[in-house]
Amino acid sequence: MRVFTLQLQKELRELWRTRKLLIVAVVLLAFGLMSPIFAKITPDLVKSLGEGQSNVTIILPDPSVRDAIDQFIKNTTQFGLLLAVLMSFGAIAGERAQLALMFTHPLPRATFVLAKFAGLAILFGVGLLLGAAADYLYTVILFEAPDVGGFVAMVGLLYLWLLCLIALSLLASTLGRSVTGAGGIAFVFVVVLLIAGALTNLAPDSLLNWGQRLATEAGGPDRWGALLITLTLIVIGVGGSSLILQRQEIGG
Amino acid sequence: MPAIEVHGLTKRFGDFTALDEIDLAVERGIIFGFLGPNGAGKTTTLRLMTGLARPTAGRVVIEGVEVGTNRRPPIGYLPDAPTFYHWMNAREFLRYIAGLHGLENPPIDAVLERVGLHDAAKKRVGGYSRGMKQRLGLAQALLPQPAVLLLDEPASALDPAGRKAILDILDDLRGEMTVFFSTHILGDAERICDEIGILDRGRLILQARRDELLARFARPIFEVDAAPEATAPLQAAAERIAALPWVERTMLHGSSLRVHVRDVAAAQRELLPLLAGLPVLRFEMLGATLEDVFLRLTNGEGLPAQTEGGS
Numbered sequence: 001m002r003v004f005t006l007q008l009q010k011e012l013r014e015l016w017r018t019r020k021l022l023i024v025a026v027v028l029l030a031f032g033l034m035s036p037i038f039a040k041i042t043p044d045l046v047k048s049l050g051e052g053q054s055n056v057t058i059i060l061p062d063p064s065v066r067d068a069i070d071q072f073i074k075n076t077t078q079f080g081l082l083l084a085v086l087m088s089f090g091a092i093a094g095e096r097a098q099l100a101l102m103f104t105h106p107l108p109r110a111t112f113v114l115a116k117f118a119g120l121a122i123l124f125g126v127g128l129l130l131g132a133a134a135d136y137l138y139t140v141i142l143f144e145a146p147d148v149g150g151f152v153a154m155v156g157l158l159y160l161w162l163l164c165l166i167a168l169s170l171l172a173s174t175l176g177r178s179v180t181g182a183g184g185i186a187f188v189f190v191v192v193l194l195i196a197g198a199l200t201n202l203a204p205d206s207l208l209n210w211g212q213r214l215a216t217e218a219g220g221p222d223r224w225g226a227l228l229i230t231l232t233l234i235v236i237g238v239g240g241s242s243l244i245l246q247r248q249e250i251g252g
Numbered sequence: 253m254p255a256i257e258v259h260g261l262t263k264r265f266g267d268f269t270a271l272d273e274i275d276l277a278v279e280r281g282i283i284f285g286f287l288g289p290n291g292a293g294k295t296t297t298l299r300l301m302t303g304l305a306r307p308t309a310g311r312v313v314i315e316g317v318e319v320g321t322n323r324r325p326p327i328g329y330l331p332d333a334p335t336f337y338h339w340m341n342a343r344e345f346l347r348y349i350a351g352l353h354g355l356e357n358p359p360i361d362a363v364l365e366r367v368g369l370h371d372a373a374k375k376r377v378g379g380y381s382r383g384m385k386q387r388l389g390l391a392q393a394l395l396p397q398p399a400v401l402l403l404d405e406p407a408s409a410l411d412p413a414g415r416k417a418i419l420d421i422l423d424d425l426r427g428e429m430t431v432f433f434s435t436h437i438l439g440d441a442e443r444i445c446d447e448i449g450i451l452d453r454g455r456l457i458l459q460a461r462r463d464e465l466l467a468r469f470a471r472p473i474f475e476v477d478a479a480p481e482a483t484a485p486l487q488a489a490a491e492r493i494a495a496l497p498w499v500e501r502t503m504l505h506g507s508s509l510r511v512h513v514r515d516v517a518a519a520q521r522e523l524l525p526l527l528a529g530l531p532v533l534r535f536e537m538l539g540a541t542l543e544d545v546f547l548r549l550t551n552g553e554g555l556p557a558q559t560e561g562g563s
Contacts, residue, residue: 006351010337017339097335101392104302104329105352249305251295251331 004111004118011119024083024127031079032131035071036138039063065146066216068139069154073212076131076158084124084162085186088169091116092245093182100251113170113242120166128159147217154211157227164204164230165190167237174241174248204230253316255280255400255430256301260310263296270296272454273310278447280399281427285441285462286434287542288451289550294434295332297451298404301432302329315399325400328393332404334385338378342369342388345377346395353396360395367391367421383414390421401425403433407440419444442466442542452550462542469545472500472516473538474523476509479531483507486530493526 015021043060092113103109132155139146168189176182197205206226213220258276262269271293278284288294299305301312303319311318314325336345343360350358364370367387372380377388386406393401406422407415415437423444425431435441441448442462449459458465478486483506490509494502498515513519516537524535 002354003352006348010348014337014339097333098337100304100331101329101334101336101389103304104327105349105392105396106324106354107352249299251299251304 003107004115007107007111007115008118011115012122015119015123020087021123021126024087024123025130027079027083028076028124028127028131029134030131031075032072032134033138035075035135036068036142038075039067039071040142042067063143065139065143066218068135068143069146069151069212069215072131072135073154073158073208076128077161077208080124080128080158080162081165081190083127084120084165085169085190087123088120088166089173089176089182089186090179091120091170092173092241093176093179094173096177096250103250109245110242113174113238113245117167117170117238117241120170121163124162124166125159128155128162132158146215150214150217154215157207157211157214160227160230160234161204161207164233164237165193167234167241168193169237171237171241171244174244202226202229204233253280254278255315256284256432257313258297258301258310259313261297261300261307261312262309263293263300263305264308270454271300271307274451274456276449276456276459278430278432280430282446283422283426283431283444284433285445285448286432286451287436287438287441287448287546288434289436292451293454294436294451295404298329298402298434301402302327326396326398328396328398328401330386330389330393330401330403330406332406333409334389334392336377336380336385336388339376341374341376342380342391343373345388346391349392349395355396358395359397363391363395366394366424368417383410383417386410386414386418390418398429400430400432403431405435406433408435408437415440438542438546448542450546450549457549465545466542469548471538471544472513472519474511474513474519475534475536475538476511476527476532477534478507478509478527479533480507482531489527489530493523496522498522 012021040063043063046060047058049058102112132151136146136151169186172185172189173182176185193204196203200206201221201223202225204226206223207230210220210223210226212218254277256276256278258274261271261274261276263271274297286294286297296305300307301314301319303325306320311320313319314327317323317325319325340348342364346358346360346363350360361370364373367390369384369387369391372384377385380388386409390403390406393403403422407418410418419440422431422433426444426446445462447460448462448465450457460468476486486507486509487504490502490504493499493509493511498513498518500512500514502512503510511519511523513523520537527535
């Protein structure tokens with residue numbers, strides 16, 4: 001536990017000093033702030049397109065909390081996916097040169113992987129928390145307060161979805177002998193996840209839809225299967241990464 | 253018990269045999285030079301000794317601990333091109349390493365002083381030169397005060413001043429810990445090593461004490477320089493010497509005489525008295541250099557027969 005704590009501190013310091021924490025926090029905060037604003041002004045923007053044209057009448061429903069939540073999920077998943085993969089696929093592959101030195105010290109390889117995952121989980125946890133808080137605040141100001149329980153559940157499911165991407169990108173980072181190789185493998189994982197999302201309700205993508213319904217109190221089936229699959233993929237990503245790294249020869 | 257024991261160490265990459273049944277034993281407290289041309293298998297050996305790679309066959313035992321088991325051998329390791337976290341400074345990095353080892357009062361200042369990095373301790377490692385990185389690499393290996401220090405080409409890529417600095421630090425460690433370092437720079441090994449192993453194409457072709465090795469390879473040639481006005485008496489002496497049974501041949505160039513001998517011990521005993529009365533400026537038996545030894549061995553010439561006076 002002592003070595004894990006030390007290694008996690010090192011990871012967090014690295015995320016801070018290399019500005020990764022700042023980048024993720026600012027991007028997710030910005031989209032958290034902008035999502036309710038976009039939801040509010042989009043109908044007016046669209047209506048303004050029809051102004052001055054006598055034969056065009058654009059009729060749109062008034063924006064609602066549901067639109068604000070939809071915008072938040074859409075923006076956070078798009079940019080969250082990009083950030084989660086970009087920040088994670090180089091985490092181990094990009095550090096191979098240092099590993100020849102580090103693994104001759106009493107640093108277990110499993111602890112190294114766990115600390116990497118924990119660091120990235122904290123990074124995205126902080127970013128998502130800031131974004132979600134900003135989104136909730138602006139939704140209350142511009143619309144009305146969403147159901148707190150549903151909103152928290154939606155953020156939790158969104159977080160699990162991000163953790164799944166991080167875990168699989170870490171696995172790619174361990175499998176790839178170079179950063180480029182790791183990036184290629186991570187890209188394949190993401191494509192497979194997206195295709196699976198289009199084909200089955202058991203894919204991690206179903207968590208996003210479930211979260212959206214929970215936050216807007218819309219009815220629909222729960223996605224416990226997708227939740228189980230997502231948790232399993234996280235375990236496979238982190239555990240697999242750890243096992244593979246333990247078997248790999250370093251350097252040379 | 254030796255500090256390092258290597259038994260039948262073999263490493264294959266597919267059909268290629270990088271190391272072929274290496275056997276080696278290194279005494280405690282000495283500086284051991286592991287020599288070999290590029291591609292001989294030096295780095296592979298060190299990776300196997302540190303547990304970063306697994307052997308195809310054989311085993312390495314360091315201070316009684318078998319490498320690759322659950323117990324960690326007491327080693328410090330410096331790879332040939334150490335890479336650090338560029339955003340850390342040297343002190344921070346050493347504190348981090350000390351934390352991994354659970355050291356409560358790590359001798360960070362003393363180690364930084366020893367490797368000559370004390371003044372640059374707060375500078376980001378990203379801005380370090382190659383030589384500074386090598387020193388920091390040495391510092392992190394020394395910090396936990398290991399019983400065995402394993403160094404892969406620690407000075408090979410440095411300029412002469414940087415190389416001298418690193419070799420001086422290693423020389424200071426004699427007796428304090430066992431130092432095992434690989435190099436292809438023979439002068440470095442000749443300067444500080446107590447014992448030498450020569451690796452060629454994955455096979456250990458020799459392990460011997462440095463002094464013994466150099467004596468064994470010493471060329472049986474004596475050189476005499478006399479004052480210029482003594483050319484004639486030197487020529488007369490050369491003719492007398494050439495007739496002796498232990499002399500192979502003599503060569504005279506002005507006031508310089510070169511004597512090739514068959515029996516070094518006899519020459520050491522009898523040659524100088526034969527020059528009595530001559531104004532001798534220099535009398536020297538030509539020694540071997542490690543380069544001679546290395547080139548002869550790696551060219552497949554093998555060991556010379558041991559002579560009576562040659563060891």
